Amino acid sequence: MRFPILAASLLAAACAASLAGCKPSDAASHAPAHAAVLPKAAAVQVAHPAAPAPANPLTPAAQVGARLFFDPSLSGSGKMSCATCHDPNHAFAPANDLSVQLGGSDGRQPGTRAVPTLMYKEYTNAYSDTFENPDMISAPGPGGGLTWDGRANTIAEQAAIPLLAPNEMAAASKAAVVEAVRRGPHAGAFRQAYGAQAFDDTERAFSLVGAALQAFQVEDRSFHPYSSKFDRYRTNKVGGALTDAELRGLRVFLDPNKGNCMACHLLGGGNDGSQDMTSDYSFAAIGVPRNREIPANADPKYFDLGLCGPLRTDHRPGKDKGAKETCGMxxxxVLRNVATRHVFMHNGVFHSLEDVVRFYNTRDTAPGNWYPRDARGRVNKFDDLPAQYRANLDGQMPLDQRRAGSKPPMTDAEMQDLVTFLKTLTDGFVPPAQAARQTNTVARAAAEFAAGHSGTPVRNP
Incomplete structure (x- = not known):
C-alpha cells in the first residue's frame, strides 16, 4: 500500500489536535500530489467507525458455538479447547509468552507458528492472488484469508484446522469430533440449531461444528467490541482525547518517512463497510530473524515460507505459477490489542512491542542487533529466508534496506511515542473520569454495606 489521502487527512487532524503542533508544511509535505487539489475542509475530515450494533441475544447456532469453543472434549487429549490458546481474558490470544503453543494428544507437541488473536476477523475476505487492496491505490496482489498464510477462506474453515492438527487439538478424525459433540452435553443445542438430522452425515456435521464456531465469533461482541481509546478519539466521544505523546505517536504511525505503519495497517474505510481495522489484509515478506526456540527450526533445511509452504500447499515453487514470488510472505x-500480546511476528521471535518497533526501525541500520554472525563475524541477515527468495522482501519505509550504520528513520523518542499510540488500540478503555465515578460507586456501596453492619452513617466517598 502507498500513502493515501486518508493518511494525510489523519496526519493533519493529529497535528491540529496536538498541543505540540506540527510544522506548517508537515502534513502537506507527506501527502500525495493529488491531495493538494482537494478542498481545504476535506483535507482534515476523517471517516468514523459505524455505531456499534445493539447487543442482541445470540442465535442458537452462536450459542452452541460458544459452548463448543470452551469444550475440551473435542480434542484428542480431552484437555484442550479453542479457548486454551485463544483466551478471552487475553484478547483471544495465548495467556503465556511461549513463541509457539504446545498441543497434540499428549499436550507436548510444539507448533511452528505463533498463535494469532481471533479478534476482528469478521471483515476478512477470502484469499486471492489478485486481492483488491482496500486502500484503493495499491495494485492487486496476495491478500485476504485467515491464518498467517491465508489458507482458510472463512472463520469456519479456520476453526477446523486446529481441531485436526496433530500439534494442536489433535482430534483423531472429523468423525471423532462429531461423535464428541453427539455424545456430549451440547448435542441437544446442536440439533436445535441445525435440525434433528444434524448428526446423520459426518462430513456435514463436522462442517456445522465450524459454522457454529464461526457464528459465535461473528455474533459475540467480545470478539469485536471497538472499545479502545482510539475508537473514542475517532468518534469524538467524551474521554477520547489523546495525550501529546499519543498524538505524536499517531503522527509517526502515519508519516511515510517515519513509521509508515499506515502502509499496511490501514486506518479508515476498508472492505465491506469496515472501519479502522488496522490491516489491509495484504501479505508481505519482512525478513524477521529465525526463531531458534521453535523445535522445527533445529533442522537447517526447514523454512516456514508462509504463502508458499509448508502448511499451505497450493503455492509450491516450481509447481504452481507465480509461487516463487510469494515465498516468505x-x-x-490487525494491530488492535497488539499491546496485550506476549509474542509477536509469525514465528513469535519477539516478546515485546518495543522490540518489534525497534526491529522495524533498525533492521537495516543495525542488523547485528537482530541476526546471528558467522564464524568470520559477518552478520547473517535474513537468516530465516533463503537467498533465492529475498527479492520478495518489502522495500517500503522503514524497511528500505538502507546502508548499515546509517541513520534510522525514527528517533528513540519517536519509537517510544509510537508504542504509546499503539497502546490506545487496546479494547476496554474507560476514561479516567468515568473510572473515578465507578470507583466512587463501588466505594459507596462498600461503605453502605459496612454501615449496615455497624450502624455508622455513610458519607459520600
Whole structure:
C-alpha cells in the first residue's frame, strides 16, 4: 500500500489536535500530489467507525458455538479447547509468552507458528492472488484469508484446522469430533440449531461444528467490541482525547518517512463497510530473524515460507505459477490489542512491542542487533529466508534496506511515542473520569454495606 489521502487527512487532524503542533508544511509535505487539489475542509475530515450494533441475544447456532469453543472434549487429549490458546481474558490470544503453543494428544507437541488473536476477523475476505487492496491505490496482489498464510477462506474453515492438527487439538478424525459433540452435553443445542438430522452425515456435521464456531465469533461482541481509546478519539466521544505523546505517536504511525505503519495497517474505510481495522489484509515478506526456540527450526533445511509452504500447499515453487514470488510472505495482522500480546511476528521471535518497533526501525541500520554472525563475524541477515527468495522482501519505509550504520528513520523518542499510540488500540478503555465515578460507586456501596453492619452513617466517598 502507498500513502493515501486518508493518511494525510489523519496526519493533519493529529497535528491540529496536538498541543505540540506540527510544522506548517508537515502534513502537506507527506501527502500525495493529488491531495493538494482537494478542498481545504476535506483535507482534515476523517471517516468514523459505524455505531456499534445493539447487543442482541445470540442465535442458537452462536450459542452452541460458544459452548463448543470452551469444550475440551473435542480434542484428542480431552484437555484442550479453542479457548486454551485463544483466551478471552487475553484478547483471544495465548495467556503465556511461549513463541509457539504446545498441543497434540499428549499436550507436548510444539507448533511452528505463533498463535494469532481471533479478534476482528469478521471483515476478512477470502484469499486471492489478485486481492483488491482496500486502500484503493495499491495494485492487486496476495491478500485476504485467515491464518498467517491465508489458507482458510472463512472463520469456519479456520476453526477446523486446529481441531485436526496433530500439534494442536489433535482430534483423531472429523468423525471423532462429531461423535464428541453427539455424545456430549451440547448435542441437544446442536440439533436445535441445525435440525434433528444434524448428526446423520459426518462430513456435514463436522462442517456445522465450524459454522457454529464461526457464528459465535461473528455474533459475540467480545470478539469485536471497538472499545479502545482510539475508537473514542475517532468518534469524538467524551474521554477520547489523546495525550501529546499519543498524538505524536499517531503522527509517526502515519508519516511515510517515519513509521509508515499506515502502509499496511490501514486506518479508515476498508472492505465491506469496515472501519479502522488496522490491516489491509495484504501479505508481505519482512525478513524477521529465525526463531531458534521453535523445535522445527533445529533442522537447517526447514523454512516456514508462509504463502508458499509448508502448511499451505497450493503455492509450491516450481509447481504452481507465480509461487516463487510469494515465498516468505505472511499476512498483515490487525494491530488492535497488539499491546496485550506476549509474542509477536509469525514465528513469535519477539516478546515485546518495543522490540518489534525497534526491529522495524533498525533492521537495516543495525542488523547485528537482530541476526546471528558467522564464524568470520559477518552478520547473517535474513537468516530465516533463503537467498533465492529475498527479492520478495518489502522495500517500503522503514524497511528500505538502507546502508548499515546509517541513520534510522525514527528517533528513540519517536519509537517510544509510537508504542504509546499503539497502546490506545487496546479494547476496554474507560476514561479516567468515568473510572473515578465507578470507583466512587463501588466505594459507596462498600461503605453502605459496612454501615449496615455497624450502624455508622455513610458519607459520600
Amino acid at each position: 505472511f499476512k498483515t495482522p
